[in-house]
Amino acid sequence: MIEIVGLRKRFGAVTVLDGVDHQQAAGEVVALIGPSGCGKSTLLRCLNWLETPDAGSLRLGDVRIEAGTPEAADRRLRQRLRRRTGMIFQQFHLFPHRTALENVMEAPVYVDRLPHSEALALAMGLLAKVGLSDRAHHLPSQLSGGQQQRVAIARALAMNPQILLCDEPTSALDPELRDEVLTVLKTLASEGMTLLLVTHELAFARDIAHRVVFLEGGRVVESGPTRAVLDQPQHPRLQEFLGKHRFAPR
Amino acid sequence: MALAMSWGLGLALARCHGPKPLRWMATLYIEVFRGTPLLLQLYFIYFGLAQQWGWKLSAGAAAVLTLGLNYAANEAENFRAGLEAIPRGQTEAALALGLSPVMTLRRILLPQALRISLPGITNDLIALFKDSSIVSVIGLVELTKEFLIRSQDAGDYIGLGILTAAIYLAMGHAASRGARAIERRLRT
Numbered sequence: 113m114i115e116i117v118g119l120r121k122r123f124g125a126v127t128v129l130d131g132v133d134h135q136q137a138a139g140e141v142v143a144l145i146g147p148s149g150c151g152k153s154t155l156l157r158c159l160n161w162l163e164t165p166d167a168g169s170l171r172l173g174d175v176r177i178e179a180g181t182p183e184a185a186d187r188r189l190r191q192r193l194r195r196r197t198g199m200i201f202q203q204f205h206l207f208p209h210r211t212a213l214e215n216v217m218e219a220p221v222y223v224d225r226l227p228h229s230e231a232l233a234l235a236m237g238l239l240a241k242v243g244l245s246d247r248a249h250h251l252p253s254q255l256s257g258g259q260q261q262r263v264a265i266a267r268a269l270a271m272n273p274q275i276l277l278c279d280e281p282t283s284a285l286d287p288e289l290r291d292e293v294l295t296v297l298k299t300l301a302s303e304g305m306t307l308l309l310v311t312h313e314l315a316f317a318r319d320i321a322h323r324v325v326f327l328e329g330g331r332v333v334e335s336g337p338t339r340a341v342l343d344q345p346q347h348p349r350l351q352e353f354l355g356k357h358r359f360a361p362r
Numbered sequence: 363m364a365l366a367m368s369w370g371l372g373l374a375l376a377r378c379h380g381p382k383p384l385r386w387m388a389t390l391y392i393e394v395f396r397g398t399p400l401l402l403q404l405y406f407i408y409f410g411l412a413q414q415w416g417w418k419l420s421a422g423a424a425a426v427l428t429l430g431l432n433y434a435a436n437e438a439e440n441f442r443a444g445l446e447a448i449p450r451g452q453t454e455a456a457l458a459l460g461l462s463p464v465m466t467l468r469r470i471l472l473p474q475a476l477r478i479s480l481p482g483i484t485n486d487l488i489a490l491f492k493d494s495s496i497v498s499v500i501g502l503v504e505l506t507k508e509f510l511i512r513s514q515d516a517g518d519y520i521g522l523g524i525l526t527a528a529i530y531l532a533m534g535h536a537a538s539r540g541a542r543a544i545e546r547r548l549r550t
Contacts, residue, residue, distance in 0.1 A: 207474075267459065
């Protein structure tokens with residue numbers, strides 16, 4: 113489903129990704145953890161080409177891009193990649209001038225060119241799925257953070273992505289609002305959606321993820337089944353990281 | 363004003379999103395038109411281009427062209443302020459959804475930018491309206507000139523002056539009201 117080989121990215125003199133390999137099967141939920149600045153978000157953003165990697169290759173379903181090649185600069189290829197991915201941002205990034213419903217309908221209407229009535233039905237169905245049917249005609253500014261993030265999830269799902277990339281989806285939320293977003297993500301996971309999520313919430317990672325990948329200094333330091341990685345960390349850096357989180361075991 | 367708005371938008375897009383040479387040209391244009399007197403530009407276009415070089419421009423056309431080209435430079439900066447005020451996340455969210463860069467601009471960035479730019483644009487619309495009085499120097503008779511002629515005839519500067527001011531005010535006020543209505547429609 114996803115296959116990343118030797119992905120590298122530098123910002124000026126700073127190497128953010130230093131040869132990352134990652135594979136993920138369809139329906140698999142993977143949590144990316146690691147200290148701030150370890151490259152987690154950059155890795156996620158390379159997967160839909162919001163950041164252009166310097167080297168390495170990326171395969172997502174039937175779309176394959178080799179960084180640095182002429183094809184990689186092709187906008188249509190990039191667009192195909194983005195059609196297969198949905199992204200959830202820490203700060204939601206809903207379009208503030210459009211209602212919840214219009215936010216969800218935007219891509220089906222203007223990318224997929226669905227007829228208005230079909231897009232409307234699709235969007236209403238997705239808003240119902242995230243429990244926000246009664247907020248369809250509200251502007252983002254009239255919604256709580258948790259509601260905004262749920263609209264953002266519906267908006268991403270509207271393009272029927274093969275994988276959902278979540279960049280710290282709950283970091284900007286109060287604890288009470290966090291749960292409603294986590295519940296939605298958990299439902300998606302149980303329905304077989306492929307999720308790659310950057311998170312600081314180790315309890316949530318434990319709850320939802322099949323596998324955990326620990327990234328540090330732009331490299332995968334340790335990865336494996338969730339319980340093994342979180343309960344019996346092998347690498348000293350991971351042990352230290354988990355210790356800092358004062359993670360209550362089991 | 364229509365000329366100023368559309369040309370200004372083009373300039374702002376060139377300056378914010380265009381390739382390097384285009385960006386550079388737009389910046390140069392804006393600096394030149396913003397940095398030289400409107401009166402000089404009007405003389406240049408009407409007496410220089412139209413009369414000396416024989417371009418087919420009536421006084422009215424020269425006046426509209428000059429005001430349009432000049433205000434376009436100002437509007438470009440208004441639009442740029444609006445475009446640059448939008449958080450980067452908006453672009454990223456739109457691109458991540460699969461919208462093309464052009465669609466992102468049209469559907470997501472411009473509506474939000476317009477909302478931010480509108481108060482400045484309204485300001486300029488009213489200023490343009492008042493600046494239109496300088497076209498009398500190339501022989502056009504507009505409101506202020508009309509006032510001068512009539513008050514000289516009647517020997518009454520104060521009464522007619524107040525009346526003329528009231529006409530400017532009424533039209534300017536109508537423009538502000540219209541802009542406010544558009545702002546409300548663009549919401550958030």
